Amino acid sequence: MYNVLIVDDERIIRIGLRSLINWEEVGFKIIDAVSDGKQALAVIEREKVDLILTDIKMPYMDGITLVQNLYERGFLGEIIMLTSYGEFEFARQCLRYGVGDYLLKGTLVPDELMQAVLKVQRKLDEKGEKLFEEEREDINNEQDLKVIERIFKTNHLEGENNIEKESLSMPYVFLLFKHVQSKAQKEKHRACTLEAYRESIENIISEAVPNQSIPRLFFEGEWGLYLFPKGYVEQKDVLHRISMHILNLIKLYTNIKIIGVISKVIYTSYDLRESLKKTQDVAELSFYKGYEEVLEEEMHILMKPYLGRSAQIVEERLHQAMNKGDYSEANNLLDMYMEEMRRSYVPKEQVEERLNPLLQGIILDYSIYLESDKSRLNELVESYRASTLLDEMQGLIKELIYMICTLILQIKNKNYRREIVEIMDYIEQHITEKITLNSIANQINMNESYISRLFKSETGMNIIQYINVSKMEKAKELLKEKNMIVKDVAYALGFEEQSYFNRMFNKYFGVNPKEYKKYTNLSQ
Known part of the structure; x- marks a missing residue:
């Protein structure tokens, strides 16, 4: 009635x-x-x-x-x-x-x-x-939302792969977005999650999406998921345009780095779980592509296993080029290595697993040459830790390599006057002996004080410092040999006391010889 x-x-x-x-x-x-x-x-x-x-x-x-x-x-x-x-x-x-x-x-x-x-x-x-249908649809939607939220919030946990295949009441498309932060940022702001920006994101979506009063949003850590209204499911161009608009507004009003990935159409809980895995993987492509475009789940096919050279081989060849001061060769080697990873879209964490030891090894092996500009070295390392793009990391490693190659050339360049070249050749030939200023003076038949002044003015380096640098460089080579212990290396380089050798090595490289040997043997 x-x-x-x-x-x-x-x-x-x-x-x-x-x-x-x-x-x-x-x-x-x-x-x-x-x-x-x-x-x-x-x-x-x-x-x-x-x-x-x-x-x-x-x-x-x-x-x-x-x-x-x-x-x-x-x-x-x-x-x-x-x-x-x-x-x-x-x-x-x-x-x-x-x-x-x-x-x-x-x-x-x-x-x-x-x-x-x-x-x-x-x-x-x-x-x-109509009201009955709407009420029934609302009930079904509420049930769908509970399923979607549960899977979204547990999809990253182990043991959640046995989710039953539940049909959803209607097809859905979602926009997955990620708050991109570097390791340095995460360490500095440990409690900062994407949900901290919930109110701003809700307001932005309500403004960006026509007829969208209350956005259906879920958050979990650095991730967020937005379900598009059902009328947009089949409109791919519209979805892309609206997603780009949403991401641009989020970046504008929150000043955070964010990347978004549009899913394929999902019909069941199983589809959702699979889409979440793939869209989360695709979100990592921002490491290569930056934050100026919306990505799509279909791009998952671009990600392939890395079949390039091992990090150890690259590091060895890189060091060979740097030891000669050949920046051009070192630069080309790094570019080729990076390009191999780009072609496979290696995930960011795996790239860091390769590049972090590479960077650490460069700093460790060439810290002697970086003594004169430690402040710039610290700036480069901090910038590297704060970077979220491969291009940024590559550029910073290149700058460090350039610094080192330039300094090595300055020291090893033998376009000096005849007496200086004779001194360098003598030191190189007698590196395993105890070298003194007196022994050098006798070799080239010149006054000790004159030799010191001449060497300093020509090379910019004190002659005793040059001897120590040369010995420490040789020490690195010997420590990499598995059959050489630290004591043998010290005596092989003319050090009468191992403790003095240890102190000098630590002064130049920031680690003791034993630690260096352990590190280099692990990386081989």
Whole structure:
């Protein structure tokens, strides 16, 4: 039964409308009849009303004011306006406020009222069916959202691969986004998650997506997932455009680095789990591509196993080039190595597993040459730790290699006057002996103090320092030989006491010889 409310200030009209047709026969029940709009609103507040028949002219609150008020309240029922001659224009005005029909009171007959009520009945039946469908869809959606949230929040955990294949009530497409942070940032802001920006992201999506009042969003650590409204599922171009707009606004208003990946259409819980794995993998491609585009799940096919050279081989060849001060060769080697990883889109963590020891090895092996500019070295290392793109990391390693090659050339370049070249050759040939300024002076037949001044002015380095640097470089070579222990290396280089050799090695390289030998043997 649909509930009917009659609103008219004339009692005879109220009585007449009650008896003009058999209301219950067509599924209606008159629950009340009142004389003005104020009384009508009071009834509506306490009763469910499906149909209102209201007069236009009434005391206290007329019919026009009543329908305006109902419109503002979002009244879901139907309204029939009762008019007298000369009031048709007022009735027409009420059409904008949801009035479905108007009847002339003076000539109203049963058949005319019956036709109007049957018309209302069809509308109410359609609304009821639609409301039922919407309620059922809301219930199904709520169930879907619980499944999606559960899988999203547990997908990264071990032991969650046995999720049953549950069908979802409708197809979905999601935008997965990641708050990209470097290791240095994570260490500095350990509690900073993407959910900290929830309110801003919700507001941005509500603004960016038409007819999107409350975005369906989930957060877990550095990840966020947004479900697009169902009307966008098959509109790939629209999805891409809206996603780009969302990401740009997030970057603009939150000042964070963020990457987004659009999923394929998902129909089941299994599809969702598989899509989440793939989109999370694809999000790592930002390491190569940057943050200026939206990625897609289909790009997962680009990621292949790395079949290039081992990090050890690259490091050995790189050091060979650097030992000669040949920046061009070292640069080409690094470029080729990086290009091999780019072609396979090696995940960022695996790239770091290769590059971090490479960088550490360079700093360790060539710290002698970096003594003169430690502040710049520290800046490079900090920038490297803060980088989130492969191009940034590559550029910083190149700068470090360039610094080292330049310094090595300055020291090893033998375009010096004859006496300096003779001194360098003598030191190189007698590196395993105890070399003194006196032994050098005797070899080239020159005064010791003159030799010291000449060497310093030509090379920029004290001659004793040059001897120590040369010995330490040779020490690194010998320590890499598995059959050489630290004590043997010290004696082989003319050191009478191992402790003195240890102190000097630590001074130049920042680690003791034993630690260096352990590190180099592990990397081989």
